[in-house]
Amino acid sequence: MDAQRSALLRVVKDRKESLASLSRSLGKNAAYLQQYINRGSPQRLPIKEARYLARRLGISLSELLPDEAAAFASSLDKLQEAFEPQALSVTIAQSKERIAQAAGCDPSQVKITIDM
16 A cells, blocks of 8 residues: 555544545545555546545645645646736736836836736
8 A cells, every 4th residue: 555545544544534424525436535545446546636635634735645746736736826816916016016116106107918
């Protein structure tokens, strides 16, 4: 059994959770996580499922995914955060202030256009 399966099983037992109830909370059949742990199917948890389980069980995503998959998921999270509307508007406002300060004008005179 690999480290990710062992970690999941350990945490589930420590928290007195049920693999069946966790499987159902993922929208899967009751045997899904039991098959993942004991039969190796699926070979890896999909990132979306691992992310949900990590939050639900209060553990790090890296405990449920191999290093490269956890790093990829972390990169996706950072990218998503960077493009959240609120974060993007704060970044634009800060950029306008910096540009205005450098140009010696009022930020209201600075127009930023984003082409996608």
